[in-house]
Amino acid sequence: MILSGAQAVVECLKKENVDTVFGYPGGVALPLYDALYNCGIHHILTRHEQGAAHAADGYARSSGRVGVCISTSGPGATNLVTGIATANIDSVPMVCITCQVTTDALGKDSFQEADITGITAPISKHNFMIHTVESLPEVMTEAFYIASTGRPGPVIVDIPKDVLVSKAEFAYPEKPQLKGYKPVYSGDESMIRTVVNVLKQAKKPVFFIGGGVMLSDMADVVLELVNKTGIPVTASMMGLASLDKKHPLHLGMLGMHGTYAANLAVTNCDLLITLGARFDDRVTGAVSKFAPNATIVQFDIDPSEINKIIPTNYCVLADLKWSLPIFTKMVSACDIKPWVDEVLLWKKEHPLRFKEDTANIKPQAVICAVDEAKANDAFVVTDVGQHQMWTAQYAHFGHPRALISSAGLGTMGYGLPAAIGAQAANPEREVWLFSGDGSIMMNCQELATAVEQNLPIKIFILNNQGLGMVRQWQRMFYGKRYSGSKHEVPTNFQLLAEAFGAKGLTVHTKEELKYAVTYAKACKGPILVNVFVEEEENVMPMVPPGTALDQIVE
Amino acid sequence: MKQQHILSVLVENSPGVLTHISSLLSRRGINISSIAASSTEEPDITRISLVVEVSDYEAWAEILNQLENLIQVTKVIEMTNESPIARELSLIKVKASPDQRAEITNVTDIFRARIVDVHPESMVIELTGESQKVDAFCDLMQRFGIIEIIRTGSVFMSRAPEAAAE
Numbered sequence: 001m002i003l004s005g006a007q008a009v010v011e012c013l014k015k016e017n018v019d020t021v022f023g024y025p026g027g028v029a030l031p032l033y034d035a036l037y038n039c040g041i042h043h044i045l046t047r048h049e050q051g052a053a054h055a056a057d058g059y060a061r062s063s064g065r066v067g068v069c070i071s072t073s074g075p076g077a078t079n080l081v082t083g084i085a086t087a088n089i090d091s092v093p094m095v096c097i098t099c100q101v102t103t104d105a106l107g108k109d110s111f112q113e114a115d116i117t118g119i120t121a122p123i124s125k126h127n128f129m130i131h132t133v134e135s136l137p138e139v140m141t142e143a144f145y146i147a148s149t150g151r152p153g154p155v156i157v158d159i160p161k162d163v164l165v166s167k168a169e170f171a172y173p174e175k176p177q178l179k180g181y182k183p184v185y186s187g188d189e190s191m192i193r194t195v196v197n198v199l200k201q202a203k204k205p206v207f208f209i210g211g212g213v214m215l216s217d218m219a220d221v222v223l224e225l226v227n228k229t230g231i232p233v234t235a236s237m238m239g240l241a242s243l244d245k246k247h248p249l250h251l252g253m254l255g256m257h258g259t260y261a262a263n264l265a266v267t268n269c270d271l272l273i274t275l276g277a278r279f280d281d282r283v284t285g286a287v288s289k290f291a292p293n294a295t296i297v298q299f300d301i302d303p304s305e306i307n308k309i310i311p312t313n314y315c316v317l318a319d320l321k322w323s324l325p326i327f328t329k330m331v332s333a334c335d336i337k338p339w340v341d342e343v344l345l346w347k348k349e350h351p352l353r354f355k356e357d358t359a360n361i362k363p364q365a366v367i368c369a370v371d372e373a374k375a376n377d378a379f380v381v382t383d384v385g386q387h388q389m390w391t392a393q394y395a396h397f398g399h400p401r402a403l404i405s406s407a408g409l410g411t412m413g414y415g416l417p418a419a420i421g422a423q424a425a426n427p428e429r430e431v432w433l434f435s436g437d438g439s440i441m442m443n444c445q446e447l448a449t450a451v452e453q454n455l456p457i458k459i460f461i462l463n464n465q466g467l468g469m470v471r472q473w474q475r476m477f478y479g480k481r482y483s484g485s486k487h488e489v490p491t492n493f494q495l496l497a498e499a500f501g502a503k504g505l506t507v508h509t510k511e512e513l514k515y516a517v518t519y520a521k522a523c524k525g526p527i528l529v530n531v532f533v534e535e536e537e538n539v540m541p542m543v544p545p546g547t548a549l550d551q552i553v554e
Numbered sequence: 555m556k557q558q559h560i561l562s563v564l565v566e567n568s569p570g571v572l573t574h575i576s577s578l579l580s581r582r583g584i585n586i587s588s589i590a591a592s593s594t595e596e597p598d599i600t601r602i603s604l605v606v607e608v609s610d611y612e613a614w615a616e617i618l619n620q621l622e623n624l625i626q627v628t629k630v631i632e633m634t635n636e637s638p639i640a641r642e643l644s645l646i647k648v649k650a651s652p653d654q655r656a657e658i659t660n661v662t663d664i665f666r667a668r669i670v671d672v673h674p675e676s677m678v679i680e681l682t683g684e685s686q687k688v689d690a691f692c693d694l695m696q697r698f699g700i701i702e703i704i705r706t707g708s709v710f711m712s713r714a715p716e717a718a719a720e
C-alpha cells in the first residue's frame with residue numbers, strides 16, 4: 001500500500017487504536033488535516049494548542065490510554081510546550097505530533113519555524129524528528145511504545161511538510177527496535193524477600209503511595225496489601241485516589257497541605273514503604289527532617305528516582321505490576337497495634353475541618369456539596385491553587401483515576417481542557433471541574449470546545465476575586481502586602497459562559513449552591529457555576545515551606 | 555570542590571542525541587570540559603567520551619541514572635577510578651623563524667610529536683598524548699608564539715582485557 005506521509009500518520013494512529021485526537025491546524029499541518037478529514041478518527045478542534053495538549057493529557061489520565069495532540073509548526077508547536085511539561089512531570093503517556101516546515105527550509109529561520117525538538121528535550125520523555133517518509137511508520141510505533149511503557153511520558157514527533165506529502169510503501173512494524181530503551185518490568189525477587197523481613201522487624205511502618213500505583217493499575221493490590229498487613233497509608237496527590245479515603249487506614253494526603261495524621265505518621269515511623277511515588281518537595285518539607293527515624297524502602301520503576309531526594313535503604317526496581325503482587329503474597333499481618341492506635345488517634349483528634357462562621361459560602365463547603373452529589377465513578381478535575389488543595393482534602397474519589405490535577409508542574413489553566421479530554425474519553429461518566437477565578441481565565445476559550453462537542457462538564461469556580469493561593473502566602477509570609485494578586489475588576493463568569501453558548505449560573509448563598517449542584521448534575525451540556533466564596537480563607541493545615549512535616553500548623 | 559569524572563557514553567547514532575545529553579548535564583549544573591564523539595566497532599553506535607566537572611558528588615550517581623534513562627543512550631560507563639588509557643590529539647601552529655626551527659624541532663622530538671607542515675614563518679605540529687602532556691608542550695611553545703591550537707578532546711580506553719561495555 002503506497003501512502004503519503006500524512007495518510008501514513010493516520011494509519012499509524014488507527015493501528016494504535018486511537019479514536020480521538022485533539023488539535024489545531026495551520027500552514028504546514030494542512031496535508032495532515034486533509035488526511036484526517038472523514039478518516040474515522042474523531043478530531044476535536046480546541047481553541048488553543050495548549051488546550052489540545054492538556055485535553056490529550058486529561059484523556060490519557062482518565063483512560064490510561066495514550067493521549068494524542070496535533071499542532072502546526074512554530075507558534076502551534078510552542079503553544080504545546082506547557083502541556084508537554086505538565087504531562088512529563090506527572091508521567092502521562094502522550095504523543096504530540098507537531099508539523100514542521102519543509103526539510104529544505106529547516107534551520108533558516110523560515111516562516112513559522114521553531115526548533116521544537118530542541119525546545120522540548122528537557123521536558124519530554126523523548127522526541128523525534130522524521131526526516132524521510134520511509135522511516136515514518138517505524139518512528140510512530142516507537143513513539144507510542146516509549147510513551148506508554150516503563151514510566152510513561154510525552155513523546156513529540158516532529159514531521160516536516162515535505163515528509164507529509166511524499167509517498168512510500170506503508171508497513172507498520174510489529175515491535176519497535178530500540179537499543180537504548182529497555183523499560184524495566186521484573187526485578188529482583190530476593191530484594192522483595194528482604195523487604196518482607198525488614199517489615200517483620202518494624203514497629204511503626206507506613207505506606208506512602210504515589211501515582212505509580214494508578215499508572216500500573218495496582219490499586220486493587222494495594223488495597224489487599226493494606227488489608228492484609230494493617231499498615232496505615234498516606235499518599236501524594238497523584239496517589240490519593242488509589243485507595244478509598246473512607247478506608248480506616250487511609251490517613252489522607254502527605255505534605256504541605258496534607259493531614260496532621262499523615263505528616264505525624266511519616267515523621268514518627270520507623271519504616272516508610274514508598275510505592276511508586278517520588279519525593280516532591282511539597283511532600284517532604286525539609287528533606288533533612290523527613291522521616292528521620294525511618295528505614296526507607298522504595299518500590300519504583302525508574303532507577304533515577306532511587307536516592308534522588310531521600311536516601312533509600314532498600315529499593316525494588318521494577319514495574320509495580322510485577323513487584324506488588326509478589327510482595328502482597330509474601331507479607332502477613334503486622335503486629336503493630338500500639339502504633340496503629342496512636343496513628344488512628346491522631347486521625348480522630350485532628351480531622352480536616354473548616355468553620356462555617358461567615359455569611360459568605362466557605363470554599364470547602366462547595367467541594368463538600370459537590371462531593372455528596374457526584375456519582376461514585378465520576379472524575380474530579382482541578383485547576384491550580386487553593387481550590388485544588390481543598391479538592392484534594394475534602395473530595396472523595398471513587399476510583400484510582402478519579403482525581404485529575406496538575407500535581408508536579410502546578411499548571412494554572414490545566415483544568416478546563418483536561419476536563420474536556422476526560423469527558424471525551426468517558427462520555428457516559430460525570431466530569432466535575434473545580435477551578436479558581438484566576439485559573440479558569442488561562443484557558444477559558446476552551447468553553448467553546450466543550451459547547452461544540454456538547455461535553456457536559458460541570459465547572460465550579462470558587463471565586464475569591466483574586467489569586468487565592470498567592471494571597472494566602474502574602475498573608476502568611478509577606479505581611480499582607482497583596483502585590484499583584486487581586487482581581488480589581490470582577491469578570492462576569494455567568495455571562496462569559498453564556499457567550500460561549502454554555503449554561504451559566506451565579507451563586508451567592510447556600511441555598512443557591514444547593515440548587516446549582518442539583519441543576520449541574522442533571523445538566524446535559526457544559527455548565528459553569530460561579531460561586532462567590534469567602535475571600536480570606538486559608539488552606540489549612542499547612543507545613544510552612546522549608547520546615548519539617550511535624551511543624552504542621554492547624 | 556569540583557571533581558573530574560570520565561565517562562564513556564554509548565549512544566544510538568541519531569540526531570538530537572547530544573542535545574539530550576548536554577541539556578541534562580547543564581540542568582544539573584555540570585560543566586563539560588572535554589567531549590569527543592566517534593564511531594565504534596558496532597555500526598549504529600557512537601561513543602561519546604566526556605570529561606565533566608562535578609561539584610555535588612551526592613547527585614552524581616543520580617545523574618548517571620538519568621543519563622542511562624535517555625532513550626538513545628545504550629550504556630553509560632564511568633571510567634574515573636580505573637585510570638584508563640587517555641589520549642588526545644592536538645595540532646599546534648607556532649611562529650617559527652628560520653633561526654628558531656632547530657629548537658622547536660628539538661622540543662618536538664623530546665615530546666615525540668611530529669611536524670606535519672612547514673611554512674617560511676610557521677610550523678604545524680601534531681601531538682598525541684594525555685591532556686597534561688599536551689598542556690606541557692603548549693606551555694613550552696608559548697615563547698615561540700602560538701598562532702592556533704586545536705585539540706580533539708580526550709578519548710579513553712580501559713586497560714581490562716574485555717570491552718568497557720561488558
Ligand SMILES: Cc1ncc(C[n+]2csc(CCOP(=O)(O)OP(=O)(O)O)c2C)c(N)n1
Pocket residue numbers: 383384385386387388410411412413435436437438439440462464466467468469470
Ligand atoms: C501558569 C501558572 N502561573 C502562575 C502560577 C502561580 N500560582 C499558583 S496558585 C496561583 C493562584 C491561583 O488562583 P486561582 O486560580 O484563582 O485559585 P485559588 O488559589 O484562588 O483557589 C498562582 C498565581 C501557577 N501555578 N501557574
